[in-house]
Amino acid sequence: xxxxxxxxxxxxxxxxxxxxxxxxxxxxxxxxxxxxxxxxxxxxxxxxxxxxxxxxxxxxxxxxxxxxxxxxxxxxxxxxxxxxxxxxxxxxxxxxxxxxxxxxxxxxxxxxxxxxxxxxxxxxxxxxxxxxxxxxxxxxxxxxxxxxxxxxxxxxxxxxxxxxxxxxxxxxxxxxxxxxxxxxxxxxxxxxxxxxxxxxxxxxxxxxxxxxxxxxxxxxxxxxxxxxxxxxxxxxxxxxxxxxxxxxxxxxxxxxxxxxxxxxxxxxxxxxxxxxxxxxxxxxxxxxxxxxxxxxxxxxxxxxxxxxxxxxxxxxxxxxxxxxxxxxxxxxxxxxxxxxxxxxxxxxxxxxxxxxxxxxxxxxxxxxxxxxxxxxxxxxxxxxxxxxxxxxxxxxxxxxxxxxxxxxxxxxxxxxxxxxxxxxxxxxxxxxxxxxxxxxxxxxxxxxxxxxxxxxxxxxxxxxxxxxxxxxxxxxxxxxxxxxxxxxxxxxxxxxxxxxxxxxxxxxxxxxxxxxxxxxxxxxxxxxx
Numbered sequence: 001x002x003x004x005x006x007x008x009x010x011x012x013x014x015x016x017x018x019x020x021x022x023x024x025x026x027x028x029x030x031x032x033x034x035x036x037x038x039x040x041x042x043x044x045x046x047x048x049x050x051x052x053x054x055x056x057x058x059x060x061x062x063x064x065x066x067x068x069x070x071x072x073x074x075x076x077x078x079x080x081x082x083x084x085x086x087x088x089x090x091x092x093x094x095x096x097x098x099x100x101x102x103x104x105x106x107x108x109x110x111x112x113x114x115x116x117x118x119x120x121x122x123x124x125x126x127x128x129x130x131x132x133x134x135x136x137x138x139x140x141x142x143x144x145x146x147x148x149x150x151x152x153x154x155x156x157x158x159x160x161x162x163x164x165x166x167x168x169x170x171x172x173x174x175x176x177x178x179x180x181x182x183x184x185x186x187x188x189x190x191x192x193x194x195x196x197x198x199x200x201x202x203x204x205x206x207x208x209x210x211x212x213x214x215x216x217x218x219x220x221x222x223x224x225x226x227x228x229x230x231x232x233x234x235x236x237x238x239x240x241x242x243x244x245x246x247x248x249x250x251x252x253x254x255x256x257x258x259x260x261x262x263x264x265x266x267x268x269x270x271x272x273x274x275x276x277x278x279x280x281x282x283x284x285x286x287x288x289x290x291x292x293x294x295x296x297x298x299x300x301x302x303x304x305x306x307x308x309x310x311x312x313x314x315x316x317x318x319x320x321x322x323x324x325x326x327x328x329x330x331x332x333x334x335x336x337x338x339x340x341x342x343x344x345x346x347x348x349x350x351x352x353x354x355x356x357x358x359x360x361x362x363x364x365x366x367x368x369x370x371x372x373x374x375x376x377x378x379x380x381x382x383x384x385x386x387x388x389x390x391x392x393x394x395x396x397x398x399x400x401x402x403x404x405x406x407x408x409x410x411x412x413x414x415x416x417x418x419x420x421x422x423x424x425x426x427x428x429x430x431x432x433x434x435x436x437x438x439x440x441x442x443x444x445x446x447x448x449x450x451x452x453x454x455x456x457x458x459x460x461x462x463x464x465x466x467x468x469x470x471x472x473x474x475x476x477x478x479x480x481x482x483x484x485x486x487x488x489x490x491x492x493x494x495x496x497x498x499x500x501x502x503x504x505x506x507x508x509x510x511x512x513x514x515x516x517x518x519x520x521x522x523x524x525x526x527x528x529x
Contacts, residue, residue, distance in 0.1 A: 001043060001051045009036040010058040014065025015398040016386075020072045024146045031198055034170040035063055035177065038117070041101050042174070060094035067093075071137060073434035081354045089135050093256070096124040101516065106520040114174075116516060118167045120162055122509030129407055129503065132359040136406055137439070140166050145442035148471035152208035153201065154449045155496040158408045160505035169197050193284045200432070214469045215452070216420060216491035219395060220257045223458040223465070224249045226264065227482035230429040230460065239282045246300070247289060249484040254293050259393065261289075264460040265301035265402050265425045266332065274306045274331075277343050283335075290339040297338040297392040299399055299458075303426045304333040304345075316360040316383040329382035332356065332379070334399035334425055336390040344390045345490045348401040349383035350410055356381045356403075387413035394489060395421060398453075400427040406443050408450055409503040415451045416499065420491040422447060422455045429461035433479055437463060445471040451499045454489035457459070 016033035019026045037059055044053040067086050075082040100120045104113040125139045136142075141162025144151045151162055172194040179187035197464040226245040228234050246263045254261075268282045277283050286298050287332040308318045308327035318327040332348035357380040387410070390397040398414030398421070405411070405424045414422075424444050428437035441463040444455045448467045465476030466487040477483050 001053075003370055006040060006053050007061065009040050010062045011065060013037040014062035015069075017062075017066040018069035021066070023481070027143060027147055030140070030143055030166050031169040032173045034117075034167065035174045037097065038114070039177070040172045041097070041104075042110065042178075045101055045105050050387060056094050056098045059097040060090055063093040063097075066089040066090075067138065070435070070439075073436040076432040076434060076436070078355070084354065085135060088133065089138070092124065092128075093268075096120050099513075103516050103520040104464045106523045107516065114171045116517050119509050119513050119516065121167055122163055122506055123513035124137060125160065125163060126503060126506035126510045129409060129506070132357070133353050135353070140444065142443060145445045145471075148200045148445050148449060149209040150205040151446075152205045152212065152449060152470070154432060154446060155208075155452060155498055157448060157505055158450050158498045158503055160503060160509075164505065165197070165201055168352045169194065172197055207469060212452075212470050214454075214490045214492070215494060216454075217487050218392075219259050219421070220255065220486065220488050221260045221262060221456045221466070222250050222253050222258055222484055222486045223456050224261065224263045224484045225459060225462060225464040225482065227461050227480060228267075231428055234266070234427075234460075237268060239268060240285075242267055242269075243282060243285050245482070249482060253484050253486040254296070255486075256294060258296055259294065259395065259519075260397075260423075260456070261293075261296055261298045262423050262425060262456050262458040262466075263300040264458050265299070265334075265427045266303055267460075268302035268335075269303070272302055272333075273288055274304050274333075274345070278438050281344065282432055283337060286335075286337040287339055290337060290341075295339045295341070297336055297341070297395075299334060299336050299390070299397065299423055299425065301401060301427075302333045302335055304331045305329065305517035306331065315382075317357075317380045319379055330379065331382055332401055334390075334401050334423075336392060336397065336399065338392060340394065344388075346388040346390060346399050346401070347384040348381065348402040348404060349387070350407050351383065352403050353379055385418055389414055389417045389419045390432055398422050400447075402422045402428075405440070405447060408447065408498075409506070411447050412499045412502045415453065415495060415497065418493075420453065420493050422451070422453045423490065424455060424457040424459075426457070427460040428463075429480075437461070437479065441465070441476070445473070450496065451496065452492050452496050454491070456489060 013036040015033060016029050020030035020033055038240055040058055041055060043051045044055055067090050074085055075432050086336045100117045104110055104116050107113060128134050128136045141159035144162050154161060172190060175190045176187060176194055179190050226249060250261050258318040270280050270282050272280050281426045290296050290298055306329045308329055313327050317329055320327050333348045336344045390399055396418045398419035428440055431437055444457055444467055448469055449471040454469055458464050462477050462479035468474055469492060475485050475487055
């Protein structure tokens with residue numbers, strides 16, 4: 001096989017995956033998009049032929065194409081971060097594919113073991129959900145948010161079920177090609193399996209979609225989209241002007257039945273110290289707004305600060321005052337404020353690498369303060385240990401801050417703690433009018449299906465909207481438009497299987513991957529000896 005052929009197959013895989021990801025009408029391509037890469041590994045790993053090639057390099061090329069074409073928009077917020085993200089994530093994916101290649105050769109001599117591709121990719125996605133260089137944006141199962149009626153069974157499997165589905169279909173598609181090349185009689189069986197694996201989950205999803213009835217009591221919610229330019233206005237406007245823009249959008253939609261108003265992430269930049277929140281202008285005005293509208297609860301994002309307790313000065317997130325021998329924490333906070341009600345808050349705990357936190361690994365500590373500055377304080381934010389649910393009247397709210405809405409397993413922690421509604425507050429304006437804010441909006445549909453929880457989403461510049469328990473978008477805003485929406489959502493106290501057990505598929509795959517890798521290394525060492 002010529003070098004140009006191998007490179008072409010690698011590029012083809014990357015282009016097919018990217019096309020499926022970018023365009024709704026091309027999503028079915030994902031069921032065959034990995035086939036060229038699987039073909040390359042099978043040929044290069046076959047010890048009975050003379051075909052050689054660098055599996056890591058070829059797969060890296062494919063994944064770089066995929067990553068670049070689908071997440072290039074990160075460049076709009078930070079050029080350096082975009083380059084680092086594209087190169088690192090492509091390298092991580094290529095390493096995952098190389099581990100599949102290595103273990104398949106060592107254990108199965110490249111004759112069987114295709115299932116290891118599924119195992120290692122699921123393990124990789126699990127890693128991306130749980131380590132400090134997390135970037136689960138391109139976890140394969142996310143792709144079906146635009147065909148959400150297909151994947152109603154995510155309430156049992158989460159996104160991991162979608163990843164397993166896609167990779168299994170690709171393996172079966174390759175086996176069809178292999179049977180055709182060898183003129184094997186098994187081509188009919190392979191074709192039947194391939195079609196069944198694709199069609200049956202879609203049919204099951206459609207049946208579940210058509211038969212699902214929303215549960216719970218009704219609650220009226222207003223979401224605000226103030227449209228404050230994050231690059232030119234957000235950190236220069238006064239607190240009074242920011243609240244005025246939010247209130248002016250919400251007030252025309254307020255009714256006696258409205259129980260919640262939701263404004264975006266980081267709306268308040270008043271350097272609020274959490275040990276005395278009631279003294280601040282923004283908090284007082286939010287309490288006054290609540291009083292004027294029958295004690296409505298206002299959920300809004302803020303940048304906050306807190307003193308580091310004695311003995312915790314070595315905490316990685318601790319920051320030292322310039323002019324005193326004391327330390328403080330910086331938070332990205334979601335407040336819930338209501339008249340005559342305790343002020344409650346949740347601290348963002350799934351942080352964006354390179355922007356809101358730097359990895360705390362010892363060899364990276366010297367660059368701790370090189371987190372990319374998007375207008376706020378630079379450094380690692382402090383997180384909370386428990387997924388805090390905000391309580392108001394009979395309602396229990398998970399106020400997910402921006403990036404947190406990408407982590408399905410993390411959202412189940414709020415649901416297990418009692419959340420019956422999901423609010424997403426975010427500021428996607430850093431990316432401009434690119435696919436970034438649209439992709440982020442789509443992920444809220446997955447969280448709705450996984451947990452059967454309605455979602456109210458407030459985004460600074462769009463897209464804001466409402467999503468029901470089936471993942472249907474009830475209403476949404478346009479991008480870069482100051483506006484607000486009012487709708488009625490249903491609460492739900494019942495937990496899905498996925499809500500109860502979280503990412504069990506990911507955990508099982510990770511366990512198997514570790515066992516398989518250790519076994520392969522033992523075999524490799526034994527052969528060398």
